[in-house]
Amino acid sequence: MPSHAPDHSDPLARERAHLTASRAALRVMRADVEALDLRDVAANWVNAEALHHQVSERIKALADLADTPLFFGRLDYLHAPGAETAEGAEGERFYIGRRHVHDADGDPMVIDWRAPVSQPFYQASKKAPMDIGLRRRFGYTGGELTAYEDERLSDPTEDEQTSKLLQSEIERPRVGPMRDIVATIQPEQDEIVRQGIGGTICVQGAPGTGKTAVGLHRVAYLLYAHRERLARSGTLVIGPNRSFLHYIEQVLPALGELQVAQATVEDLVTRPSLGAVTRGTDSADAARIKGDARLAEVLRRALRSYVTRPTEPCVVVRGSRRWRVPAYELEEIVEELLTRDIRYGAAREALPRRIAHAVLVRMEQSGEAPDDRVQDAVARNPAVKAAVKAIWPPVDPAKLVLRLLSDADFLAEHADGVLDADEQKTVLWAKPGRGVKSAKWSPADLVLIDEAADLIERTSSLGHVVLDEAQDLSPMQYRAVGRRCSTGSATVLGDIAQGTTPWATASWEEALVHLGKEGAGIEELTQGFRVPREVIAYASRLLPAIAPGLSEATSIREAAGDFSVRAVDPADLDAAVIAACHEALAHEGSIGLIAADARIPALAQALEAAGLTHLTPGEETSAESRLTLVPATLAKGLEYDYVVLDEPAAVVDGEPDERTGLRRLYVALTRAVSGLTVVHGAPLPERLAT
Numbered sequence: 001m002p003s004h005a006p007d008h009s010d011p012l013a014r015e016r017a018h019l020t021a022s023r024a025a026l027r028v029m030r031a032d033v034e035a036l037d038l039r040d041v042a043a044n045w046v047n048a049e050a051l052h053h054q055v056s057e058r059i060k061a062l063a064d065l066a067d068t069p070l071f072f073g074r075l076d077y078l079h080a081p082g083a084e085t086a087e088g089a090e091g092e093r094f095y096i097g098r099r100h101v102h103d104a105d106g107d108p109m110v111i112d113w114r115a116p117v118s119q120p121f122y123q124a125s126k127k128a129p130m131d132i133g134l135r136r137r138f139g140y141t142g143g144e145l146t147a148y149e150d151e152r153l154s155d156p157t158e159d160e161q162t163s164k165l166l167q168s169e170i171e172r173p174r175v176g177p178m179r180d181i182v183a184t185i186q187p188e189q190d191e192i193v194r195q196g197i198g199g200t201i202c203v204q205g206a207p208g209t210g211k212t213a214v215g216l217h218r219v220a221y222l223l224y225a226h227r228e229r230l231a232r233s234g235t236l237v238i239g240p241n242r243s244f245l246h247y248i249e250q251v252l253p254a255l256g257e258l259q260v261a262q263a264t265v266e267d268l269v270t271r272p273s274l275g276a277v278t279r280g281t282d283s284a285d286a287a288r289i290k291g292d293a294r295l296a297e298v299l300r301r302a303l304r305s306y307v308t309r310p311t312e313p314c315v316v317v318r319g320s321r322r323w324r325v326p327a328y329e330l331e332e333i334v335e336e337l338l339t340r341d342i343r344y345g346a347a348r349e350a351l352p353r354r355i356a357h358a359v360l361v362r363m364e365q366s367g368e369a370p371d372d373r374v375q376d377a378v379a380r381n382p383a384v385k386a387a388v389k390a391i392w393p394p395v396d397p398a399k400l401v402l403r404l405l406s407d408a409d410f411l412a413e414h415a416d417g418v419l420d421a422d423e424q425k426t427v428l429w430a431k432p433g434r435g436v437k438s439a440k441w442s443p444a445d446l447v448l449i450d451e452a453a454d455l456i457e458r459t460s461s462l463g464h465v466v467l468d469e470a471q472d473l474s475p476m477q478y479r480a481v482g483r484r485c486s487t488g489s490a491t492v493l494g495d496i497a498q499g500t501t502p503w504a505t506a507s508w509e510e511a512l513v514h515l516g517k518e519g520a521g522i523e524e525l526t527q528g529f530r531v532p533r534e535v536i537a538y539a540s541r542l543l544p545a546i547a548p549g550l551s552e553a554t555s556i557r558e559a560a561g562d563f564s565v566r567a568v569d570p571a572d573l574d575a576a577v578i579a580a581c582h583e584a585l586a587h588e589g590s591i592g593l594i595a596a597d598a599r600i601p602a603l604a605q606a607l608e609a610a611g612l613t614h615l616t617p618g619e620e621t622s623a624e625s626r627l628t629l630v631p632a633t634l635a636k637g638l639e640y641d642y643v644v645l646d647e648p649a650a651v652v653d654g655e656p657d658e659r660t661g662l663r664r665l666y667v668a669l670t671r672a673v674s675g676l677t678v679v680h681g682a683p684l685p686e687r688l689a690t
Helices: 010-035 045-061 164-171 187-192 210-227 227-233 242-248 265-269 284-290 292-302 327-342 344-365 372-379 384-391 395-404 410-417 422-428 443-456 474-482 510-516 533-546 570-585 598-608 647-651 658-669
Strands: 073-079 093-097 106-114 132-141 144-153 201-205 237-241 261-264 313-317 321-325 464-467 489-494 521-525 560-565 591-595 628-633 640-646 671-680
Touching: 010 045, 010 106, 010 144, 010 570, 045 201, 106 144, 132 164, 144 164, 187 210, 187 521, 201 210, 201 237, 201 261, 201 510, 210 227, 210 464, 210 489, 237 242, 237 533, 242 261, 242 344, 261 265, 265 443, 265 474, 284 422, 284 443, 292 395, 292 443, 292 474, 313 372, 321 344, 321 395, 327 344, 327 384, 344 372, 344 384, 344 443, 395 410, 395 443, 410 422, 443 474, 474 510, 489 510, 510 521, 533 560, 533 658, 533 671, 570 591, 570 598, 570 628, 570 640, 591 598, 591 647, 640 647, 640 658, 647 671, 658 671
Parallel strands: 093 106, 201 489, 201 521, 237 261, 237 464, 464 489, 560 671, 591 628, 591 640, 640 671
Antiparallel strands: 073 093, 073 132, 132 144, 313 321
């Protein structure tokens, strides 16, 4: 591409000049959009509103973020991409950045990282240079370009080397929400990011391997490659909780993508219009059984039980004629609809037309010539409507689930051979709600209502769904997510070793079956980029007990990181934890104090007494407030530059069983990016004590 920088002798000055010119061009691009006159463009107010919204989103996407580098790399091709590689053919230069920027003539000044021409920035190597003569990485301080580093990939005399700029970017301390990794994507990550939209992919990722970032960048890539298709069908990122969603919410906007919705599974299944909102909780056993895929069959049976076999004929009066459809023929129609196993609501809508068709057959046999309008009129006849209501009544999904969980006989009838007597007793409410709006619905109950609703009417499908921390979902939750991408694709992200629910999935193959994506590809990321070697090695001692089939993660970080395990007198535990927090705060970056949920109130008081202000998960860290007090149950998916872990034994004891407790501890141990201090008064779990 033509250079837009003055011909300075200093290469760094030339690159800075190109950055200045690129930022100016981006401002012009935004100004051009802002200057658009949309008056009288749209045919009606609806189209006008949609157009104004699109333009507004485009303006936001073209924002120049001062502290975010506009480009982070450069590729010098030996030959023009796509051209014949003839001797002497002129190469081209491309600056790789977060979004496309062009000059007044339309020539590119920055190429979007998702464009095919950008792929060698992530994939090229000395062994496979991909026609790249030079790959240049840029270093920034704030928004100022301060350094560059070159790799001459096609030069056989130059040895392959580790990028110092790449290493420093990976290890750079962070304050605030998660940021994009677009400048540091590794080849194995890039291969996942650029996989096509046609199929679902599951990523098993050890802590620090960047699986969440890979999933988000995959969404950004798919929106680039299939924008029109996904604009129609929609995209969704599903996370485990609100704190996690808040942590990741700035990644896609930083890449110029503003149209991706975010939600938790509970958000998806909550139905305020039905009065079905969470008001209660389940025991671990009840939640596990309600989350079992067998409940789908119980619900299907219960719903079909509302269909009543006809015993009376349907008599339709039209003018002076009476047309009679006998009970046996009505029963044949009902049986045929049941055999087809279509959704309850669709079958109910089809029934009046089937009855009307039977009437029309009789009309034709008598010499009449009815048309479609007559069939429609017959389908709306009061006698037909009455027959449909008696045979196939409307069913409210929340009321159906309410009846199942409240009526022991009704549950026993439809769970026969599916749930045993003890399981039925476990899921039944001890104090049944009087109605849908007063019932103490649990999160697992809402998933059952969602399943019932889909048995009645098909759930709308999105084009692509990203499901993060997927290992913690129950089979019924997988089904709920799968309904949201039944005609689309999904990116499933998780780590079996971090499964901390009683119903956590045992294998990705099993999870994908429940999701409705059987046969999807499974990729494993084991190379960590954020967690220090010593920390991941220490945490990996737990793997044989919590996930014996998984490979141990490694780390490419050159920095050793700070790691220590401190045994203290139980009476001095709080003071030792506070001291460790003071030490961590002496470093740059974010600090997480992670503890068992039961220990949070005591630690909050200790922090306050020590004059240390602290945040709660979901609150954004800043240069002035960098310490977050994190309950162990909310730590998943989060990361901090330095972590102080309070009393590992209490983290384990806070869970209903040892395996879940050790998995919770594994999560807590792997939240550290630069340093981890473990402080304990009670003995460590056996596998960490050796």
